Amino acid sequence: MALTRLRLVCFIAKNARPLGWSVVLCILVLSLIPSAHLPKISFYDLFQPDKAGHLIFYGSACLLLMTGYTPRLSRFLIYLVPVCLFLMGLSLEWAQSEFTKDRVFDLWDQTANTLGILCGMALWARFRASFLENTGVD
Secondary structure, eight states, X not given: OHHHHHHHHHHHHHTXXXXXXXXXXXXXXXHHSOGGGSOOOTTHHHHOHHHHHHHHHHHHHHHHHHHHHTTTSOTTGXXXXXXXXXXXXXXXXXXXXXXXXXXXXXXXXXXXXXXXXXXXXXXXXXXXXXXXXXXXXX
């Protein structure tokens, strides 16, 4: 089990940038397609799985991109990743309200995006040393 976990950590650390950009691409596509093309979830009104999706996608993108760019960016510049993700989320919420007929700017979506980014930053701060030490990423 520990060997499998180490292999997974190595894979993620070595491929963090392409994985992170893949998550960003998913965010872009899912944010801009008309809501009629999104799956209908019957318990949507109770649990708002949409907000959990925002949190997970933005948190994953932040964690992966910060991990992937840590060896290449200075201690200050690495924080541009969460700032850019925040601005991207804000821009996409605006684009939804301007360019689609059935989607609107949702402040709660942006709040979930921000919480996801903060969670990604917290996980990155907690585990960045182990990602770098265990994988030999330079």
